[in-house]
Amino acid sequence: MTSPLQDSPPPPGDEAEVSSEELLRLIMDLRARVVADAELGLDARPAAPKAAHRVDLPGAGGGVGPAGRGAPARAGAPRPAAPSPRPAAATLPPRTASPATPAAAPAAPAGSLFRAEEKGGWSRFAQRPAEAPPAPAPSPPPGPLFSPDGAAFTPAPRPSPPWRSHPSPHAMVTGAWGFSLGGPDVPVGSRVEAAAVELRAVREAIGDCARCRLCEQRNHIVFGMGNPDADLVIVGEGPGANEDAQGLPFVGASGEMLDRMLSNVLSLSRDEVYILNVVKCRPPNNRTPEPEEIAACRPFLDRQLAALRPKVLLAMGRPAAQTLLGTTQGINALRGTWKVWDGKVPLMSTYHPAYLLRRPEDKVKTFEDLKLVRRRYDDLGGRRRA
Numbered sequence: 423m424t425s426p427l428q429d430s431p432p433p434p435g436d437e438a439e440v441s442s443e444e445l446l447r448l449i450m451d452l453r454a455r456v457v458a459d460a461e462l463g464l465d466a467r468p469a470a471p472k473a474a475h476r477v478d479l480p481g482a483g484g485g486v487g488p489a490g491r492g493a494p495a496r497a498g499a500p501r502p503a504a505p506s507p508r509p510a511a512a513t514l515p516p517r518t519a520s521p522a523t524p525a526a527a528p529a530a531p532a533g534s535l536f537r538a539e540e541k542g543g544w545s546r547f548a549q550r551p552a553e554a555p556p557a558p559a560p561s562p563p564p565g566p567l568f569s570p571d572g573a574a575f576t577p578a579p580r581p582s583p584p585w586r587s588h589p590s591p592h593a594m595v596t597g598a599w600g601f602s603l604g605g606p607d608v609p610v611g612s613r614v615e616a617a618a619v620e621l622r623a624v625r626e627a628i629g630d631c632a633r634c635r636l637c638e639q640r641n642h643i644v645f646g647m648g649n650p651d652a653d654l655v656i657v658g659e660g661p662g663a664n665e666d667a668q669g670l671p672f673v674g675a676s677g678e679m680l681d682r683m684l685s686n687v688l689s690l691s692r693d694e695v696y697i698l699n700v701v702k703c704r705p706p707n708n709r710t711p712e713p714e715e716i717a718a719c720r721p722f723l724d725r726q727l728a729a730l731r732p733k734v735l736l737a738m739g740r741p742a743a744q745t746l747l748g749t750t751q752g753i754n755a756l757r758g759t760w761k762v763w764d765g766k767v768p769l770m771s772t773y774h775p776a777y778l779l780r781r782p783e784d785k786v787k788t789f790e791d792l793k794l795v796r797r798r799y800d801d802l803g804g805r806r807r808a
Contacts, residue, residue, distance in 0.1 A: 443675055443779040613731075614651035620729035621650055624722055628702065633718040636703035636711075642669035646698030646726060653804040654688070654695045654795075655732035656680070657723075659741040659774060660711050666704035671697045676775035680738075683775070687792040688799065689806060696730055698723070700745045710741055720745070727764075733802045735767050736795055739774030747771075758791055760798070768802075770795050 609615065625645050631637055644661040647670055656672075664674030672680045680697075684690045701711045701719045723745075727735075737743040740753040746763050747756070756771040763769045772791035773784055 441780060442782065443776075446675065617650040617729045617731070621646075621726065624725045624729065627725075628722055631702065631718075634703075634715045636701060636705060636715055639706055640703040641666050643702045644669055644671050644699060644704075645702060646696060647671060647692075648696035649693055650696065650730060652694060652696040652730065653733040653802070654690065654736065654799060655727065655730050655734075656695055656697045656736045656738060657742045657746060658697070658699045659739045660699050660701040660708075661704040662708050662776065663704065665699075671699055672775070675779055679775040679778060683788070683792060687789065688796050691807075694805075694807060696732070698726055700742050716741070716745055732767060733804055734795060734799050735763050735769040737769060737771045739777065742774075743769075743771035757787065758794070760794070768798055770798075 628643060628645065631643060640661075642661075644665050658671060661671065662674065662676070664677070665671055671677075681692055684692065684695065700723060701715055702722070705711050705715070735746065737746050737756075740756075743753060743756045744750065746769060747761055749756070753771060753773065757773065761769045761771070770791055772788050773781075778785055778788060
């Protein structure tokens with residue numbers, strides 16, 4: 423696909439198509455670069471002075487007139503006389519400084535936001551300050567990515583819950599973001615501790631996995647993250663590029679959309695559920711996992727679900743739904759209807775957030791699926807933190 427940043431336009435009739443996800447990424451990258459450059463004063467380099475404009479006196483040269491330097495003389499016009507001797511140096515206007523002289527560069531306007539004197543400019547790299555400069559304010563998050571009815575809706579940010587400030591003894595299991603098991607104190611012998619211990623054992627059993635060819639190009643094994651005591655477990659297909667880089671499931675644009683699904687429809691946050699994938703390593707070019715790759719990871723997936731014992735399962739995408747249900751039906755036939763996993767756990771299938779980024783018109787269908795999940799979750803006594 424032709425990049426939208428190329429200088430040369432595509433040939434007629436072969437225009438490049440840019441996905442909404444790619445366009446959003448490009449806009450956010452450009453915005454982040456502009457904000458970063460403004461904060462660091464990288465655009466505060468002294469501007470080169472403009473060359474002095476030449477003023478041509480009448481009869482001062484041939485072929486120079488209102489049309490500019492080098493304009494041809496009109497046909498039939500008398501040739502101008504030879505130029506008069508150059509006047510004395512004392513009568514010449516002051517000589518303009520050479521562009522190579524930085525001292526003569528014009529200063530930035532007094533109200534400029536990018537003055538080197540105010541922002542530090544390149545002087546920040548010349549000497550180390552006594553104290554580290556304050557961190558720049560974070561960029562505002564992008565607009566709502568999940569709005570089924572088309573209305574602009576961005577929920578108010580939730581305050582950070584107190585349990586995130588406490589280090590968890592099971593941080594490796596519950597995710598690199600440091601989610602604990604619901605509080606600083608975990609009762610010894612409780613179900614949640616048993617689930618965390620079993621999840622740790624599953625991770626240790628995976629080790630530095632080389633059971634299929636997905637290990638050849640991976641950066642991180644994406645085990646899972648969330649609360650081992652969650653009543654809702656979300657199963658995806660496999661890690662993408664962002665997940666492989668960070669070692670966490672559902673991050674990047676698809677992760678932001680999932681967070682909005684949880685918050686706007688289910689009134690849940692990411693640390694109140696548990697999220698994992700069918701395969702733990704990224705398939706090349708985000709292709710669908712092969713049957714042998716799913717078979718290599720299937721024992722660990724089953725052990726994770728057995729340790730979590732959720733009240734409701736949500737399968738996102740065709741590979742996840744087919745793997746959990748053991749069927750070859752497509753996602754359009756599976757979504758919107760309740761199935762059963764392991765003979766007792768209700769399972770709902772719906773579209774994957776990455777698919778919705780490409781086909782936003784199907785958000786309405788996903789919204790209906792999530793409303794069914796919320797109703798069943800509440801009927802079964804699913805828990806929410808106040």
